[in-house]
Amino acid sequence: MFFAGVSDVCLFVFFFQSFEDVRCKCICPPYRNITGHIYNRNVSQKDCNCLHVVEPMPVPGHDVEAYCLLCECKYEERSSNTIKVTIIIYLSVVGALLLYMLFLLLVDPLIRKHDPYTQPLHNEEDTEEMRPQVDSSQARGNTVLERVEGAQQRWKKQVQEQRKTVFDRHKMLS
Structure with a gap:
């Protein structure tokens, strides 16, 4: 199995070297x-x-x-060396972004706080009065993470308002 992989790599290198510039x-x-x-x-x-x-x-x-x-x-x-370097840089950037995405997927649950806005849809009408109001001075975060979380909260609130509007229209039509 190991030798088959080595021969594939050698074939690939030979294939790459068979082109002229x-x-x-x-x-x-x-x-x-x-x-x-x-x-x-x-x-x-x-x-x-x-x-x-x-x-x-x-x-x-x-x-x-x-x-x-x-x-x-x-x-x-053409310059095959320039093409090779460009491909290596492109693959490196994509690889770095994938590693960063994996890092965020692993770290996000650890840094995410309990979100009071993520309630099940069937309880939304009951709990709307009990939602804590966010103070405007508290909403403005100093760190990037706090600003991103604030933007997520606003987005989630807009989505929930849209859902409520859609469900209210659905109830009126049925």
Whole structure:
């Protein structure tokens, strides 16, 4: 089992190294009874033309010039190291965010206080008068955590008010 994993990694490294950073790409449209084709070859920029890239030549010797005039050849260059570094940075950021999310999922129950606003829906009408009113000076938190909790409380209160409105409308319709 361990050796199969090592061979997969070696295959992946070989696959990654099989690409070149420069190439000449010739796009040749259909010509007479020959279908169109795309040719790629690793050649220098000065040799990026139909005569050096298109092999084997699909037309006989006297039609080569006419065929090559139809082909469009472009020299392409890329930096595989830049691509690799960008992918590594991207994966690192995503991994860090996932670890942070896991950390918050584990720590959140420990730092969360009992929330008096999270009552079951069937008890909402009974307990609405008993809810403690939050003092405005107390609602303004100094720390980020207190501000986030305050925003959560406001959001939960709005959601509960919307639920109550929907259920009241539902009762009136039925």
